[in-house]
Amino acid sequence: MIAQLRSELFKQRTTRTARVLLASMVGVTVLVVCLHVFTLKAADLSQAANQPKVFGWATTIGALFAALAGAIGITAEFRHGTIRPTLLANPGRTRVVVAKAAAAAIAGLVIGLLAAGLVAAIGSSGLALRGIPITLDAGDFAQMIAGGAAGAALWAILGTGLGTILRGQVGAVIGLCVWLLLIENILIGNVPSAGKYAPGASDGALAGLMPNAGTATLLAPILGAVLLVAYAAVTGGTGLVAFERRDID
Amino acid sequence: MIRTDVQTQPALAVRDLTKRFGTVVAVDALSFALQAGSITGFLGPNGAGKTTTLRLLLGLARPTSGEALVFGRPYRELPNPTRRVGALLESGDFDPGRTGRNHLRALALACGIDFGRVDELLELVELDRAADRPAGGYSLGMRQRLGLAAALLGEPELLVLDEPANGLDAAGMHWLRGFLRQFAATGGTVLVSSHLLAEVAQSVDHALIIDRGRLAATVAMDELSDGSSLEELYLELTGKDES
Numbered sequence: 001m002i003a004q005l006r007s008e009l010f011k012q013r014t015t016r017t018a019r020v021l022l023a024s025m026v027g028v029t030v031l032v033v034c035l036h037v038f039t040l041k042a043a044d045l046s047q048a049a050n051q052p053k054v055f056g057w058a059t060t061i062g063a064l065f066a067a068l069a070g071a072i073g074i075t076a077e078f079r080h081g082t083i084r085p086t087l088l089a090n091p092g093r094t095r096v097v098v099a100k101a102a103a104a105a106i107a108g109l110v111i112g113l114l115a116a117g118l119v120a121a122i123g124s125s126g127l128a129l130r131g132i133p134i135t136l137d138a139g140d141f142a143q144m145i146a147g148g149a150a151g152a153a154l155w156a157i158l159g160t161g162l163g164t165i166l167r168g169q170v171g172a173v174i175g176l177c178v179w180l181l182l183i184e185n186i187l188i189g190n191v192p193s194a195g196k197y198a199p200g201a202s203d204g205a206l207a208g209l210m211p212n213a214g215t216a217t218l219l220a221p222i223l224g225a226v227l228l229v230a231y232a233a234v235t236g237g238t239g240l241v242a243f244e245r246r247d248i249d
Numbered sequence: 250m251i252r253t254d255v256q257t258q259p260a261l262a263v264r265d266l267t268k269r270f271g272t273v274v275a276v277d278a279l280s281f282a283l284q285a286g287s288i289t290g291f292l293g294p295n296g297a298g299k300t301t302t303l304r305l306l307l308g309l310a311r312p313t314s315g316e317a318l319v320f321g322r323p324y325r326e327l328p329n330p331t332r333r334v335g336a337l338l339e340s341g342d343f344d345p346g347r348t349g350r351n352h353l354r355a356l357a358l359a360c361g362i363d364f365g366r367v368d369e370l371l372e373l374v375e376l377d378r379a380a381d382r383p384a385g386g387y388s389l390g391m392r393q394r395l396g397l398a399a400a401l402l403g404e405p406e407l408l409v410l411d412e413p414a415n416g417l418d419a420a421g422m423h424w425l426r427g428f429l430r431q432f433a434a435t436g437g438t439v440l441v442s443s444h445l446l447a448e449v450a451q452s453v454d455h456a457l458i459i460d461r462g463r464l465a466a467t468v469a470m471d472e473l474s475d476g477s478s479l480e481e482l483y484l485e486l487t488g489k490d491e492s
Binding site: 003004006007010011014015016076080082083084085086087088089090091092160171247248 | 268295304307308309310311325327330334336338341343344345346347348351352354355356358359360361395399402
């Protein structure tokens with residue numbers, strides 16, 4: 001198990017994928033946070049209810065890139081066929097997927113920390129530059145960063161599970177983007193009573209904020225954490241069962 | 250009391266092995282066994298079920314019925330399988346963005362083999378100079394040699410090679426033949442699938458000919474006068490005219 005985890009962490013470091021993903025995340029974070037902090041009206045941004053439109057991106061971006069890291073980690077093996085030598089070296093399929101999910105969770109934690117840290121730094125600087133008071137206190141920022149990092153780690157496991165189920169890289173990547181950037185917003189915006197239980201909104205609850213929640217009330221952080229753990233466990237578990245059962249082409 | 254079944258247990262055994270994909274029977278009640286210290290060619294036309302049989306043997310696919318055993322067990326139940334079985338699959342499986350050296354290192358880490366063995370193998374397959382370039386830029390022959398290095402990582406007793414001669418030039422073929430001879434001479438067992446009959450006739454001790462998922466013949470090469478008669482036998486056994 002430890003040997004397989006070391007192998008998976010080594011794989012992460014030895015292709016350009018991780019670096020490209022990290023660089024894209026930094027670029028997207030800078031762009032999205034700047035766009036919101038500099039284009040929204042000062043009068044609106046001064047209100048506490050609207051500041052998640054800037055700071056809430058910590059959760060969405062962290063979750064998205066962590067989930068992509070998880071999904072790409074396993075789908076790349078199917079795409080390039082390396083899943084065959086991987087399984088010849090270690091035929092314990094459960095061990096391989098669990099090691100992959102653990103490696104992805106570590107990467108997700110780093111991605112989540114970085115995303116939340118960047119959003120906090122850029123968002124605060126931007127608001128200060130425009131002379132808009134920041135309504136989040138130190139406790140809110142701490143929850144945003146810690147919750148964002150933990151949420152991203154769980155999303156990385158969810159991404160690994162989804163990638164194991166789907167196997168196709170394009171499908172997994174599109175599915176995650178559509179879900180986190182479109183569906184979650186529609187759910188929380190139009191049916192908040194149900195939408196708050198969705199995995200993205202659970203992540204928002206854990207970190208204390210999400211970008212497009214509007215007037216919707218998020219779940220308590222602990223409930224968000226429990227739900228997100230359940231989503232990650234169900235997706236990861238389904239992936240495990242599918243991977244154990246299926247033949248490798 | 251001395252147990253003799255340890256010596257007589259075949260390195261590889263397939264019993265009544267059947268694999269169906271929907272209505273297609275890819276492998277049909279196939280049975281054979283390989284004794285240690287020999288090189289066996291696994292021959293048959295495209296679609297005869299060679300690669301499917303190898304996938305079943307290596308635990309990548311599950312048989313519909315029957316069993317495929319290496320050293321008396323299903324591959325997936327072998328502890329530390331790379332120490333006993335090395336496999337090269339036809340597909341040449343590596344990430345094009347990862348270097349040859351790192352491809353082998355990732356596998357070495359998974360089975361607790363030190364990086365010194367990786368360097369040793371890169372030298373053996375003459376990839377040491379290309380080892381730090383992304384494998385996506387390798388020629389077909391270099392990919393085969395990288396795959397062979399991966400198969401040899403755990404110093405196995407049994408080699409399962411799917412079309413290893415593909416993409417090798419004359420010097421590479423000569424090297425591979427010599428390597429397999431020496432491997433078998435020191436007690437190693439080899440199962441090598443191929444469609445290159447002339448090559449197989451020169452390199453193997455036995456040939457298994459399969460057609461439409463069934464064993465058509467088992468041939469001991471020293472009972473044949475030369476390579477051309479293997480070709481005649483092969484064409485006769487795998488002829489499509491009766492269908």
